[in-house]
Amino acid sequence: MELLLSSLGIYLVGTLTILWPKRLELAAHYAGMLCAIVASGMVAWSALSYLTNPVSAWLIEWHWGDYYLLGDTWSAAFLLLAGIAGVFISIYALDYGKGYLGERIRALSGLWNLFILSIVAVLISGDAFTFILSWEIMALVSFLLVNHESGKKDTVSAAYQYMVMTHIGTAAILVAFYLVGSHSASFGFADMSHNDLTGMMKNIAFVFAFAGFALKSGLMPLHIWLPNAHPAAPSHVSALMSGVMLKVALYGFGRFAFQFIGMDTFWYGLVVMLVGLISAFLGVLYATMESDMKRILAYSSVENMGIIFAAFGCGMVLMSLQLLPLAIVAFTAALVHAFSHSLMKGLMFMSAGAVMHATGSKNIEKMGGLAKKMPYTAIFTLIGAMALSSLPFTSGLVGEWMVLQSFITFAQQAGTPELRLLVIFAFILLGMTGATALGCFVRLYGVAFLGRARTSIVDKAHEQPAFMLMGMGIAAGLVVFMGICPDPVVNIMQRVIAGPAVPPMGSPFGIIWGGSGQYAIYSPAIILGLVAVTGLFLTVSLSRKGRFVQRDVTWNCGTEPTSRQQYTATGFSKPLRRAFTAILNPKRRTEYLRKEHSYFGRKMEVHLEIPDLFNDKLYKPVVTWMINSSSAFRRVQQGSVSLYIGYTMVAMIVVLIWGVLL
């Protein structure tokens, strides 16, 4: 408890670097980041020691008047995630942030501390006021961080869009908290868990809470801010937003679902599950169509949050069917996948930052062959890409496997044809999501890192400074470690959900789940052993033949191949774009700049745009309606003072008449 409280103090000290004099801005940056590293490490350590070896019932129990700080295991799980991500991203930021020297770097490092502080504060809030206060600080600080490069037009519009959206979310959460709080003794979480909310009001509270938290975690159709805000923010900020802030929304929703609302209503879980599944598939589909590296990752976050919420929803459904022992796997899956996603998405945003740093661009169509220029970054990115495609030996498959197991468990319980159709639908979406995610990251990695340079921006690319590599390296190492030895994380997360009494799923042999009847096992370490032995054997026998290797251009047909012969990222996703035209609705426009002859010497430009489905179908009409209705109001708003005095007088008279009549 003291450790956690003092870490909050260190974050505050780090925030104060904002006030350092301008000539010390580099020192301020280092000091700020060091504070963040130390404090995040302390947060992670206190959460870890509380989770593995609890000496007291609460991680933290402290109050100041009506403001409570209260940490249970559910908080600690997310504190662990936030602390670990905070450490490696801050290490990365030591070097990455230097790119902002002279561009308000003190604000960047100071607010960085405040950002993590607000995240930690949300996670240990013990009452609705503290929660909303920290939630709002988190939203405002992240808005400022997204808006850091405010010289760019896109950044400003993205930041304000984020601001507006996140406040709609906060409003929804406020309503939900109010509904629950007004039906309980006080607004403290402990009292709110004994609320007497029933019937329609409970449904309304659930809908508002889910909408608010889904917005913050970027579930469709409320994801609209996410693919804009992430590319606009500095890379380490996107890493923290995507890696940690989105999970804080899961924390909030989990607290709401477990503690305040309960899970005995079937359709609550169903809604969460379906929204999650649809977000997962559509998110990854849009990710595969993008060519901006950070937008790809942002849409992939939509996908992964979708999977996490789908697993959580599956757990809620199992709970509503009174299958408590089986629901454990689903909730654990959601937590494990959330943890693994914070590692791998943090890693990938850091490598996106490294690539931007090296080439000055986010557009993968301009890259190619980066693996030769920046070998370490290439290895770390490969690990991240493998993890996000949920391949074996990375943390990705651990989460994904548990998610799939929870849906299989649900399938066993699905007796009626309706439930079976639901399960089939879920598996079709999960299958397509998995395969498309693989395609998406093959495309990202293959286009950016392999092959040949497409433009000259790659030529000046260089390997990144040590701290950036170190940050990425730690994340990549954790991804691989968790992929090979999943049992520590799985057991910790399971204990968060089920308590110490239930036998753990993880063992040194791998993860074992017996909820679906007989046992199913995933033992990555043993598979890796098998792979390593075979691989060693093959590598030795191949290298003995090494003298037969020639280096020559293949299939050149007597010409000099150019780098433009390579497949582009847009070309790579063409079959999928065509297969899912009905959803993606791509807009293609061809402009002929020169067309004397129909086959030869043509010069043309092809513009391809894939507008976000919900942007066009949902948000545009709403925005248009708002603008139209405000221009209707403009007729009343003439701006002349006498008119307003007139309005006031009319209002007064109406009120007076009202008062007399009643």
Added chain:
Amino acid sequence: MRFFFEGLGLNIIQGLILLLFAPLLAGIINKVKAFLQKRKGASIFQEYFDLYKWWRKPTILTPYTTTVFVAAPIVYFITCFVAAAMVPGFLSGQVSIGDAFVFVYILALGRFFMTLSSMDAATAFGGMGGSREIYISVLVEPAVMLAILINSMRYHTTTLSSMVIDYDGAYFTVSAALACVAFFLVILAENSRLPVDNPDTHLELTMIHECMTLEYSGPLLTLIHLGSMLKVMVFLTLFGALYLPLAVPLALKILFGAVLIGVVEILNNKMRLFKVRVYMGAAVVLLLLAIIAE
């Protein structure tokens, strides 16, 4: 512990057995096709000679390639081998090191590296193959998931060895027959066979998997071909053990599957790339009916 490692040894032995017979199976498929085309055809052992020939040839690497290019065939082969060690087959007493989902994702690891390697040589053909491979895999995956789902609903587990058809119960049901047909469609698509892909041509309009192997030569090419043959073997073993509801020995069922592949390849043309949607849709619908009927 000792039991575990003995079981693991059996897994490896089974992987080796499947590996040994995989080229023979490919030879048999070719022989069936030749027979139906009224050709004499090559000997059923021809694939062994071909593999030996490629193994002895030198490797040519395009200078643009990275380590991924060399690693990809190795990883691809290993994933096929591990998959072969995981399927339930001829030996009893094997241990489970991963269930059906792990099996799928092990194969996905191979696909990941093969598609990456296709983009590494910086040619148009490679990228085309990779792009189409991804497209096909997105369409196949739902059917694969449903094929796992139906068996796991029937046998209450996703462990492959526990899903083996139980001949004591009612095994020849409508649902089993539908699932069997659907899984055969999945096999054709997963292993780049007609009508989804044509393993015999090197024509850019038709090929998918072969596009990705164009840049390879020598031992690396051997590994890819052997891996592909092994993959067919693995899928036919699964087909025989889990989906073909006939109470005959597994080896016969595998042989039957191979003959069936040969016959289907003779009777069908390669379908247009964007028709594959309909084809896989059919597989998904069959599985859907099978699950409802279960």
